[in-house]
Amino acid sequence: MVAAVEAAAEQVVAQLREDCATPAARLDGVAAAMEEEMRAGLREEGGSKIKMIVSxxxxxxxxxxxxxxxxxxxxxxxxxxxxxxxxxxxxxxxxxxxxxxxxxxxxxxxxxxxxxxxxxxxxxxxxxxxxxxxxxxxxxxxxxxxxxxxxxxxxxxxxxxxxxxxxxxxxxxxxxxxxxxxxxxxxxxxxxxxxxxxxNDTVGTLAAGSYNDEDAVIGVILGTGSNAAYVEKASDIPKLEGELPKSGKMVINTEWGNFSSSCLPITEYDQALDEESLNPGEQIFEKLISGLYLGEIVRRVLLKIATQCSIFGDVSRTKLTTHFNLRTPDISAMHHDETPDLRIVAEKLAGHLKIANTTLETRKMVVEICDIVTRRSARLAAAGIVGIMRKIGRATPGNNSRTVIAIDGGLFEHYAKFRQCLESTLAELLGEEASKSVSVKLTKDGSGLGAALIAAAHSQYAK
Missing domain, CATH: 3.30.420.40 (ATPase, nucleotide binding domain)
Structure with missing residues (x-):
């Protein structure tokens, strides 16, 4: 009986692992699709799923x-x-x-x-x-x-x-x-x-990054939501009307959260979450990678397991059916649990989902689910960044330009395994030589400090 229960749970996890898989070839496709959508959005208003807003x-x-x-x-x-x-x-x-x-x-x-x-x-x-x-x-x-x-x-x-x-x-x-x-x-x-x-706050993050390091050309928000901004050549923006700026540059707010592509690894849990959301069919990329949704995806996986077997006891006695009852800080705490008996996992399951008396094997399975969902998020975010780098010619081995990526948001700042996975995926996708010239920097308070800095850069008294 115990073996059958464990087999049913493992089958759900195995399917999740397969559906969330992000091999390098798939991520290469995501980066290529991101670059293609960026070009379409720069050509004309409404030309792409992502707005590519001229800032x-x-x-x-x-x-x-x-x-x-x-x-x-x-x-x-x-x-x-x-x-x-x-x-x-x-x-x-x-x-x-x-x-x-x-x-x-x-x-x-x-x-x-x-x-x-x-x-x-x-x-x-x-x-x-x-x-x-x-x-x-x-x-x-x-x-x-x-x-x-x-x-x-x-x-x-x-x-x-x-x-x-x-x-x-x-x-x-x-x-x-x-x-x-x-x-x-x-x-x-x-x-x-x-x-x-x-x-907006993403442009501010890029500004704060540029203030501290003039090689910052991309700003990314990886928190409750997600977005990216970058420095584009003004001459490469066909939809830009009027005289080109003297600097020859323009910051573009991509609004990449609305990116979607057949390349994206989408599971049954993502589809259900999207259908039940306030904006079905929109913000697909954000729903796969941002902090608002990761805990909810994990909860849905645990609920599926609970309906397939008795590993969590009587579902009606738990809070597994309560939407957004498991937050990303909770899955981060479980994912980073290094206690011998995974005590933090047990506490989170009991405290948030009213699931008590779990076995060590069950707690290990929960950690694996957190890992699968978080790895997919971090690797997709890295692929999006590589797409931007390709668009501006910063992703080739022969390119010697130093590239700094300024990132703000709690997901990147506080979720260490997410951050480590994102950075290692960037190195994997760019290759050893190209990745040597890339630096990722935590850049806080773009919405405050960044706004003041942009006011300074565009001051009427600027020399």
């Missing part, structure tokens, strides 16, 4: 920036106001501080004037609390605005809101220029501050 950031910070700059990071129920003092090549970031403010729920479904008025009021108080600031030397304050909602950007300082997400429903702001709304609200509050740049 209008044509100058990244390089460490020479000086002065006092601000950032506003709006992406959820809280927003941050930051102040960053920069002192050029010698001292870099001298000082930075920030304040977090909660948005009252009624303002999240009120009017644009009320929402932006509240934000501007918080900015005004923040500026007032700093007192007379001699560092400005009579110059107008300048701010980088990280706005983590879908916008149609038309310049470095303008973008119209396409739609709200994350529980916001300020209807009269849709179709309006969010920079103009903020600028008008700050003027009403008597704040003499210019919005020097409108960005």
């Amino acid at each position: 209008y950031v044509d100058n990244l910070p390089n460490g020479s920036e000086e002065g006092l700059f601000y950032a506003l990071d709006l992406g959820g129920t809280n927003f941050r106001v930051l102040r960053v003092q920069l002192a050029g090549k010698d001292k870099r970031v001298v000082k930075r501080d920030s304040r977090e403010v909660s948005i009252p729920p009624h303002l999240m479904s009120g009017s644009a004037a009320e929402l932006f008025g509240f934000i501007a009021s918080a900015v005004a108080k923040y500026v007032a609390d700093e007192g007379v600031n001699r560092a400005l030397n009579g110059k107008q304050r300048e701010l980088g605005f990280t706005f983590s909602f879908p916008v149609r950007q038309t310049s470095i300082t303008s973008g119209t809101l396409i739609k709200w997400t994350k529980a916001f429903a300020v209807d009269d702001a849709v179709g309006e220029d969010v920079v103009a709304e903020l600028q008008m609200a700050m003027e009403k509050e008597g704040v003499d501050m210019r919005v020097a740049a409108l960005i």
Whole structure:
């Protein structure tokens, strides 16, 4: 009986292992498909599953920036106001501080004037609390605005809101220029501050990476969600209208989360998760690799095993049917469990899923499932990065250019086995020679520090 139960569970795991397999040949196909979609998205609007948004950031910070700059990071129920003092090549970031403010729920479904008025009021108080600031030397304050909602950007300082997400429903702001709304609200509050740049957090991550290392050309978010931005030749963007920037470069926000391809290893669990999601058929790549979904995929695998055999006891007595009851930090803790009896695995199963009295063999199986799902995620993320590197000519053995990839997000920062797998997969796909010139760097707070740095790089006083 015990042998039959174990065989049924192993059959599910074996099928998962096969369906999640990412051999180098398959990843090569993913990278090629990513490059192809990127080219299509650069040719024309709507030409690709990934948007390839022109950020209008044509100058990244390089460490020479000086002065006092601000950032506003709006992406959820809280927003941050930051102040960053920069002192050029010698001292870099001298000082930075920030304040977090909660948005009252009624303002999240009120009017644009009320929402932006509240934000501007918080900015005004923040500026007032700093007192007379001699560092400005009579110059107008300048701010980088990280706005983590879908916008149609038309310049470095303008973008119209396409739609709200994350529980916001300020209807009269849709179709309006969010920079103009903020600028008008700050003027009403008597704040003499210019919005020097409108960005998203991925572009900010690239900027923060570039500030610390001028060879940073790709920025990636690997956290709850996932996205990538990179530096493209302006002449290689057919859809870019008007005069090309003097720098000859342009940062592209790929929005790669919406990438999908027949090359991707998709399981029955991924299909069910997608069908039951709020956006079925969309964000397929993100649903395979980002931190929001990894724990949920593992839970679905465990539920399948529980319906096939009695290894976890009576399913109705567990919480295996509760969606998103297992989070990525939980599977990371289980995956990294090095105790002899896998005590942490037992605690997580009991605490989150109400599964008690598991055998050591069962706990080992759970760790293997975490490994299979996480390895697929890390290897696919690496393939996406290689696709970008191929597009900009950084993935060939003869290329001697040093390539720095700036990465932010909890999945990369806190999940050591994910990070190790991503880095080893990059080396595997690029080959020994090409991978020697590639460096992956954790780059934190692109949405805050990165926004202030882009404001500095696009300052009206920049030399």
